[in-house]
Amino acid sequence: MxxxxxxxxxxxxxxxxxxxxxxxxxxxxxxxxxxxxxxxxxxxxxxxxxxxxxxxxxxxxxxxxxxxxxxxxxxxxxxxxxxxxxxxxxxxxxxxxxxxxxxxxxxxxxxxxxxxxxxxxxxxxxxxxxxxxxxxxxxxxxxxxxxxxxxxxxxxxxxxxxxxxxxxxxxxxGIARPTEEFAVFYAERSIWHIHFKISGTTGHGSLLHKNTAGQKLRFIIDKFMDMRADEEKKLEDNPQFTIGDVTTINLTMINGGVQDNVVPPLIDVGFDIRIALDLDHAALEEKFVQWCNEAGGGIDIEFTQKDPLVEATKIDETNTYWVAFKSVIDELGLKIRTQVFPAGTDSRFIRKAGIPAIGFxxxxxxxxxxxxxxxxxxxxxxxxxxxxxxxxxxxxxxx
The missing domain is CATH 3.40.630.10 (Zn peptidases)
Known part of the structure; x- marks a missing residue:
């Protein structure tokens, strides 16, 4: 026992x-x-x-x-x-x-x-x-x-x-930590789950059709993977950054096709995007629309989740609750690292209502x-x- x-x-x-x-x-x-x-x-x-x-x-x-x-x-x-x-x-x-x-x-x-x-x-x-x-x-x-x-x-x-x-x-x-530090979270990235419904020329698989959904799919994927690589480099180049400080992009779904020898008229590709706090949402969406046009058009954008930008909780003397929280941390001699939560918690709904929230x-x-x-x-x-x-x-x- x-x-x-x-x-x-x-x-x-x-x-x-x-x-x-x-x-x-x-x-x-x-x-x-x-x-x-x-x-x-x-x-x-x-x-x-x-x-x-x-x-x-x-x-x-x-x-x-x-x-x-x-x-x-x-x-x-x-x-x-x-x-x-x-x-x-x-x-x-x-x-x-x-x-x-x-x-x-x-x-x-x-x-x-x-x-x-x-x-x-x-x-x-x-x-x-x-x-x-x-x-x-x-x-x-x-x-x-x-x-x-x-x-x-x-x-x-x-x-x-x-x-x-x-x-x-x-x-x-919050989240467990493998080190002496405790993680303390004051904000979350906005979650966008976005699908591109890509239409293109259909026909027999033995021919070289123009403007196929597959060609457009490649263009869209390349744009997202290039953006992903840029964010990876930001993370690698700044030792102060954690994953919550950059925008993460992952291809999560591809659907389409009816038969091996038929060029599909429609392909659906989905991405999971977690948007860093410093990124302009409207500008980002405009960029996606521009990519669709550059790919050849005939692409509809559909969001299955589109979180707005939610203001981070203040972690300074203007937030008396934070001052109280930090005073206990100091009193107990604990080491903390303040950061942006990498995924999503219920705190985002509370912060959106104007209520400060800390994840711990x-x-x-x-x-x-x-x-x-x-x-x-x-x-x-x-x-x-x-x-x-x-x-x-x-x-x-x-x-």
């Missing part, structure tokens, strides 16, 4: 991890039942909202502050996890088994059931110590973040129920295993994160 087996906070975390809120076709009800029990054990009132439909519950627990009219603090986490390939795991993906070195193996151990439970563990300790806070805390547990948040936070933010939370600041997930998962000196096989977090890392939140939550809530 490991030294962590009887730790009550670890046992609760394991119980949460064993609830398979896994895509596709997630059943959230067992998870909601578990969270309701946690709220009741802490004496926190809760509400459940369904802005995305009856199978997409959002649970909000509330710790009311002594000055409830002040803007509140959101502690956000998502309850869903990505699919698993059990044959590639050395432990059951929803077993939450802990080994002799304290590694807890489970899907969601890093992304991000750890954070959702660390909030609760920290609040349990704070309430036990009789701590009171000026600002109200809302612990928000949302579905479907891993599939874009379209029936989760995206639907919740515009509602009256969300506005009544009176949020002034939000904490959400207190995990350092650990491999980055989100969405990977054998995802794990060390028990000591988890418990150390609870201690960090015990300092962070009061400091931010008493701004």
């Amino acid at each position: 490991s030294k962590w087996e009887n730790n009550e906070e670890i046992k609760l975390f394991q119980e949460y991890l064993r609830i398979p809120t896994v895509h596709p076709d997630v059943d959230y009800e067992p998870c909601i039942d578990f969270l309701k029990k946690q709220a009741e054990s802490l004496g926190l009132p809760f509400k459940i909202f369904y802005p995305g439909g009856p199978t997409k519950p959002i649970l909000v627990m509330t710790w009311t502050g002594s000055q409830p009219d002040l803007p509140s603090i959101i502690l956000n986490s998502h309850t869903d996890v990505v699919p698993v390939f059990p044959e590639a795991w050395t432990r059951p993906p929803f077993g939450a088994e802990i080994d002799e070195e304290g590694r807890i193996y489970a899907r969601g151990a890093q992304d991000m059931k750890c954070v959702g439970m660390q909030y609760l563990s920290a609040i349990r300790a704070l309430k036990k110590d009789g701590v009171t806070l000026k600002r109200t805390i809302h612990l928000v547990y949302v579905p479907d973040e891993e599939v874009g948040g379209k029936l989760g936070m995206l639907k919740f933010v515009p509602t009256t129920d969300f506005k009544l939370l009176n949020a002034g600041f939000s904490l959400d997930e 998962s207190p995990m350092n000196n650990i491999p980055v295993l989100l969405h990977d096989n054998d995802e794990f977090i060390k028990a000591d890392t988890y418990l150390n994160g609870v201690e960090i939140y015990k300092k962070l939550i009061p400091k931010i809530a008493n701004v």
